[in-house]
Amino acid sequence: MRFHVEARNITKRFGPTTALNNAGIEIAPGQTHALVGRNGAGKSTLVSILTGLQRPDEGEVLFAGEAAPGPADRDAWRRRVACVYQKSTIIPALTVAENLFLNRQGRYVKWRELRSKARDLLATYEVDVDAEALAGDLGVEQRQLVEIARALSFGATFIILDEPTARLDGPAIERLFTRMRALREQGVTMMYISHHLDEVYEICQSVTVFRDARHVMTRPVAELPHDELVSAMTGEATAVAHQTRRRAPGDLVVLEATGLSLRGRYEGVGLSVRAGEVVGLAGSASSGKIGLAETLAGLRKADSGRITVNGRRPKPGDVPAFLAAGLGFVPEDRHHEGFVPLLSVAENSTMPVMRRLGSFGLVSPGRRRTRAKQMIRELDIKTGGPDQPVAELSGGNAQKVVFARALVDDPTALVVMNPTAGVDVKSKQALLGAVEDAVERGAGAVLVSDELDDLRICDRVLVMFHGRIVKDVPRGWTDHELVAVMEGIEQ
Template structure:
């Protein structure tokens, strides 16, 4: 057996009274893709911070190629060992690809940056690792998958051959994911080793050879992916049997002949064309499609983020205001946006502030907010959403991904909306948090709320009474509850409609 490229043993990390990692273990062999999975709060991020030298372990050791990890202050030595490509970009969006690749180490000529040499070296680096991106392109203009490859190339240029991918597929559609996996396999053939972190377990089976499970801040198991059935993997993550999972996914009875709450006719914009759809009270309607299908823009239009060029939308018979989020909120629309980091949360504020900011006008008069009423509502929402927190005054930045997403959901529900728009509501959250968030969909249905769910996750769409599929901006198929995965995927990928 070859010497592990990376080995972590007996890792313990405490933050005050909180033990973030009680027994972290990881052994990654050269040239493999190794999955690290576990629910939010299991200790994955803490272990990654220690593996990348961002934080020291209180106990235990990390070794690279059999040698002890560099001193924490020796950043150059760490960069030669390991790099992490995070869900949130670490590139500077306004700089070019070449400038990002060699930031703070630009080639100099007579004391000045040699722009010609910079572009040449960037082109050579990208070609070496088969990354097809224009070195002079502005990084902000890149697709997510290309930005990720630029970050990987930058890491490889330091000499690192161990790359941590933290939720790399969270913002990619199926085709982009497959392209990323193809690139990963090619890089593996070139001697690059990956630690792959994802909540999408199917991806673990597609791209990884080995999987390590953390639960409750402890190592649970490491096994070849081929030897660990999906049920056993989920059970290792959850700590309990998941035989009831299929039953939980059964869809509730359809809304039947309940009154139509949302009625959309002929809605058109640069992203979609002549959309007709209706959602009844107590009905959950899904929108599916590949990236660029128009599904997200259509949902965002319902939430007041865009103004269509033609068509109408009525909510309870009254015109739905376009291009005005506040007016849409007043009209009875609650929204969980697609990106909790950029659109969903204000990280400098508390859980209570974030959960109640959309209903401050209800918590006081003449521009003054009653602190007791705000705190009471926030506490109620924390309990209702089962947000694991110390209380409403805790900074939202302290929360795990699953609990942070619950805060976004809490704010959407705080206004008691008539129409609830959910865009990728479970992206980047663990199995338990996903189930908790989807249970809110069932509660909304029971309350008579109309729900519009946009998601790339099939499990999110199973809760729907029916799913509309968009392809190139048009509705091309409708699948009632009980659809089979291959049927829906065929519609999404454009297989069954030319």
């Protein structure tokens, strides 16, 4: 059988990290083929290789049996493959027609001809959008259809759809699937990437699973039970969460949200966290969990609803007000939100309490160093001393400084986002241990993570799906059980 697309024995390394290890995929002509796997499985790296943005260290890519073009021949790549990414590449200030033929108008633009060609292209793929409309005035669904039409206009008959339903509601998803079925009937081959396995069963004919940078299996969807697919993604389906030995949570609610909604991210969310309790937030990248966590920490302002911290109602979207109410937080991106690289360990770790380290608006360097040394000791930060710039630390130790800042004021409520991303095993243990220590002292914590192992310290895990909390999973879950809920198979 001749495949439309083949990636054979692909290995790709980034420094010491192996992103793909002898992995591959084979996609038949006219097929919608799913690629699934947990975060870090290698899906994004394969996309970059299939679109010519990265070259594999080993292996080869074939289109209809012919070797892929050279990396510099972008036009040849566009004639073979197109990718519609989760984040739109449409330019809002340009019209639909200008976006469709961007950089293809020639030296002198013939506007009437451009608009006519755009209308014909939109009609060919049944995209009901005005060619003269500003792209910025389009809805998410319309922009996505314009991107698909633009991708196919280069002549490619293979298209990659990367999390296409992440920002769509139910009716829009069904309309997208209708359009995908029509494209398939026209002979278009598609690779479909999604964290929502229910969509895989609805729209795809075959599925390939990656795990830990390797190809695990490829099967026809119709022959693959849901449990077997989840097991392939997670590895050991029977791995049970570790039981932590903390005292039972108290009755005091330290963090509470009621009726929180933020357009495009989450809707109608309510939760409460008690003193001595760790509550996990789990879900796919499009589930809304990060947006919710950022709202709970004061980084975002919800459209509706209220948040209570230790019985107080801090001003929505006002981080200092949340900190003053007794909340500490570890942001998702430590490099941009967690610390100031050129400032010292002492300066970064004591930011929330600077006013108490001196008088008359001046900070006592001695008191700051003393407090910083205490945090360095408690979190085992490997540093040359409190005056060392954070930029000189390893990733794990820099993350410990972010934790130090979150914990320096002994908060009674914590919001911790992806705390172990990009750190080594030993640092992971220390960071999660710091959360447990704070909770043992009586704090309540919300822990958001893409890593299932991080969530094992939680007393319960709230699973989000398409912006809503769909299940409260008590401690004792298996990987299989939790992932099935996260992917929308079981609720």
